[in-house]
Amino acid sequence: MRAGGTTKTRQHLVAAELLKILTGRWQLVGLMAVLAVHALPLLLWGAQAEPALEWNGLRSRSGWLLAYAMMFFGVVLTSSEFRFRTVTHSWLITPGRVRVLVAQVTVVALIGALLTTAVFTAWWLRGASRHGVAAMRADRPAEVLSAYLIVVVVVCATGITGAALGAITRSLGLAAATIAVCGLVEAVSDGGRFHGPVTAPSGVLLWPTTETNATSLSAAIAWAVILTAVASASLRRDLPS
Amino acid sequence: MVGERTRSGRDTAAAIVDVRGLTKRYGRVAALQDVSFTVPAGAVTGFLGANGSGKTTTLRILLGLVAPTSGSALIHGRPYREMSDPARTVGAVLEPTAHPARTGLDHLRCLALALGLPRRSRRHAVDEVLGTVELTAAADRPVGTYSLGMRGRLAIACALLGDPELLVLDEPANGLDPEGIRWLRRFLRGWAAQGRSALVSSHVLAEVAQTVDHVVIIERGRVVLAAEAAAVGAGRVEVRTPQADQLAELLGGAGAVRTGHDSLRLPYGWAERVGQLCALHGIPLVELHTTGPDLERAFFELTGRAAGGAA
Incomplete structure (x- = not known):
């Protein structure tokens, strides 16, 4: 018999999920690819743009692609556990x-916050280097902080929505189809546009950084909470042979 | 081996698993109907039945992965899902599963971390179980490159990580080559020799007949037999020696029966004692062999199946 008992904590489970990502190869490659996609636009974007556009597009450029990448990542993270059983x-355990x-x-939120911080900082520094720190509101740190927090919250909420969908559907294909259908239905309906689980993040991030669509922001957070609750309830389902 | 263990005084009376009145329905189909049996502590129990007889469903209910329609399946008197740290008590192999891109070593590291093993003993535990299942040399290869047998052994390594007292193995010999099956038998014998318990399901009766102490036979969702393996199909020991009378006298109350002028028949499990006595008293042995309990015959009699049709 081996000596020593277990001291299982939430931190252990989070650390185990992180280790799975680090050792699972494709998930890590996918995350690196999302970062790499930002590299070219970072080099080319805004060379001739107005300084105001640089600031107003900060949230969308740093968060929009990342939010949907995190939604996909969340789906993969939870559904692959069922796919590979x-x-x-x-x-x-x-x-x-x-x-x-x-x-x-928690892992989705941690990675979402980490990537958002890296991408947001890169875009802010790019704007500051082209148009000066004043154009990027360095003299108004509360505005910068608020823009950053909104991007972090939306990216994390979108990632959590994806993770919950993956756990509910237990299938990457079914989750992807659900997202596609949901996105389509939301886009064509006036009430659902920018307020459904798929389009709410766009309702926040596609607006200029100087404006915030509060209802879309609330919807993005609410969908993450609601779908996580549904996913928790769905875990009671039997695991088929 | 079975008989020796029982005679050595190991406590087989206490049940580590207690399944009572278990019923599971999928719509109108009853997968299990009032299934009841116990698994004695310190013994290897074979859980036998044809494909689709309800073995896997029973084990999944026992391990909290499937909810029963009614009845209970308890380990140490508690449902699996209510145990505070179940992987320290039960190690389970239901199917060989692992992410194909992850190496065997990394797969075990992830599980060891989730188990909450202390940092200092985590690596040691992983190395130890890899050594036990003889996968150390393949530890750094992605699981996707493993053969089915290697994946089966990796699954057993996962079950051993928590250093449990009970192993639950669902069809562990599936996909194993003859060498793998030999390894599995050796492993189970070693496990039982440590006084630990195992519940091993199988539809290939010959695989478990040589290994189990206790058998539970399930057919069409109902338990048709739960008994000591030695009492099922009564295995025996055959002895031939020119000094049969002297040996019978030395064996005393072993239940030796004369079957010829130079031959004896003894109950299953006495071979080792016969060997010891012959060596001690200089009795020449012409023949000594054990015939295991005939589980297969008992199975077919109880389930009413034709002899080629179960496995």
């Missing part, structure tokens, strides 16, 4: 299935 191990989901959602 590794969820059996997770649930055998931690029968409290909600704790596993919470760890996954």
Whole structure:
């Protein structure tokens, strides 16, 4: 018998999810690709743009692509556990299935915040280097901080929405189809446009940085919370043979 | 081996698993109907049945992965999902699953971390279980490159990480080559020799007949037999020696029966004792062999199946 007991904590589960990403190869490559996609626009964008455009487009350029990439990442993170049936191990080790989901959602939020910080900072520095720090509101740090926090919150909420969808559908294909159909339905309906789980992030991030569509922001957060609650409830379903 | 363990005084009376009145329905189909049995502590229990008889469903309910329609499946008196740290008590292999791009070593590291093993013992535990399942040399290869047998052994390594007292193995020999099956038997014998318990399901009766102490046979969702393996199909030990009378006298109450002028028949499990006595008293042995409990015959009699049709 081996000596030493276990001291399983939420941190252990989060650390295990992070290690899975680091050792799973494709998830890590995908995240690096999202960062790499920003490199070329960072070099070329705004060379002849107005300084005001640089600031107004900060939120969309730093957050929009990242938000939907994180939604996809969230779906992959949770659904791949079912695809490769590794969820059996997770649930055998931690029968409290909600704790596993919470760890996954935490990891999505952590990675979303980390990537947002890197991309937002890069875009802000790019604007400051082209048009000066004043154009990027360095003299009004509260505005910069507010823009940053909005991007972080929306990116994380979108990622969590994806993770919840992956856990509910238990399938990458089904989750992707759900997102596509939802996005389409939301886009063509006046009430749902920029307020549904798929288009709400666009309702926040596509607006100029000087404006905030508060209802879209609330909707993005609310959908993340609602779908996480639904995903938690759906974990009671049997794991088929 | 079974008999020796029982005679050695190991406590087989206490049940580590207690399944009572388990019923599982999928719509109108009853996968399990009032299934009840116990798994004695410190013994290897074979859970036998044809494909689709309800073995996997029972094990999944036992491990909290499937909810029963009614009844209970308890480990140490508690449902799996209510155990505070179940992986320290139960190691389970339901199917060989791992992310194909992850190496065997990384897969185990992830599980060891999720288990909450202390940092200082995590690497040691992973190395130890890799060594136990003889996968150390392949530890750095992606699981996608493993053979089915290697994946099966990796799954057993995962189950061993928490250093459990009970192993639950669902069809562990599936996909194993003859060498792998030999390894599995050796492993289970070693496991039982440590006084630990195992519940091993199989539809290939010959695989478990040589390994189990106790059998539970399930057919069409109902338990048709739960008994000591030695009592099922009564295995035996055959001995031939020119000094049969002297050996029978030395064996005393072993239940030796004369079957010829130079031959004896003893109950299953006495081979080792016969060997010891012959060596001690200089009795020449012409023949000594054990015939295992005939689980296959018992299975077919109980389930009413034709002898080629179960596996």
